[in-house]
Amino acid sequence: MKKHLTLSQRIHNAEGAQAAEYLHSSHSFLHGATHCWEEFGPLWSHSDDVSWGHGYGRWRGYKGVTWHMVSQYNWRGMSPYHEMYEKVPEIIWLKDFRSLSEVAMHTLGTDIVEVADDGKTARASFVTPGVVYSALQPNMKYKGGALWERYGSDFIYEDGEWKYLHEQVCPDIFGSFDVINAGADLYKNLVNPPPPRPEIPPEQLDDIVRDRRLTDPGPLHNNYNPVQTIQDTCPWPEPYVTMDNNNTYTKKL
């Protein structure tokens, strides 16, 4: 209980705590349907301070974040359409093709939410024991898997509304529902490594990095591995007064 705050400030901060949960749950459902614009249009700040990060790196600024999370992700969601149309013509009657690729439903739990004493920002941690599935795929095989990740999220009170500001995604394990045993599978891969992927020529690698337009190339977090130390790459938020480089999931450069 922050008794040093006035009743009005405490009410404002209680609303902020609920808004943090609302915004992250909205993200989960909209991302599950690949409704990227419905998320990044109204729910995010449009400022240069926004960021979205994954294990492989981070984008800073609204332009870069939406390039990756809207333009690229929408295309990915709809990409199987033409191949599947050949096999299942009924899909032409669908209301929205963006969910055809898969449903990546990052369910949320283990919430920790803190609102700054100044009432201008909020910070939250979540764990997702998520599911990724698709009944209809171009290879006509069923896909279903479990994906466990940690999230660090910052929110900002902007023009009278709470908005998403930063998101850091830290994936830990992923595996198919029918066979998942993450630790054992990864250990077997270490003992008997699968054939290496074809090496990418340096000039193409540069293209990939440039095409991705990452602002902060990773790794920012590594998937679980039986031979690495425990990671704390997105620590939970502690009570704080105002957002600064000690209380943020994206430090200012």
Place this chain on the structure above:
Amino acid sequence: MTTKIKKTYYTEDERILRVWDIEDIKDLMGRRGFYVASDMRREELNDLWVNSPKYRKTASLGSNWGYYVGMDNISNYYVVKHIADRQKVLDAYCAAHPGVENRRENLGYGCMSFHPVGTPLVVLSGDGYTAKGNWYVAGQDSTWQPGGPAECRWINDRLAVDFVKENGQWKIWHLVISNDLQIVAGEDLNNKPTIPVPGTDPIENEFLAGNPTIKMQTHNPVMNWSDGYPFFLTPYFHFEDEISYGPEGHPNIDKYQEK
């Protein structure tokens, strides 16, 4: 936007009550998860669902295959039929295990349903009389099978719910349990048909066996979430049929009624 929770026309008293309402609603759905896990379906309907005649008549329980409408129909399916199904399992169990007594207290022997709710997304109406919510369930059902171990299924459901305040308490008015995925634990997914063979889905068979008030396909999980139902929540001021998670709010209800 609902994120614009602070509205200039709410007093501070109203604002904190609205915060509290959302917490009450999350608490209500958490309780429902425990009622389901405890197989307390009769108690769930009595304690958590609408009670007044006005809302009992229009209450609904929906799934991918239609709706039960009215609390009596919901009860006949959700409670009476369920107990009869549990009794059949118990009869078979007792026949195979003479040490287990065939009495009411043993209903549910060898069975478990655990549907924990997460990802709470609650929208309180501007007028404060109703609310809507979405949750996601990554759950499981286990049912004892004659002659063998229990059949365990992973169950993924999206819950879409309308709530109404009755005598100062939030109650479930419309509930859609929209199933996305159900697979037998350990099942080789390469052998699971992408388009199910009609009549082989156990959840569909169980729902239809109760003779729902409205039989219609509300959601086809084969198409992932591309069919747009249950629709996503948007902020609203006053509840209307068009935004209901009852059958009247389904985008294809007119086609069903024309039939």
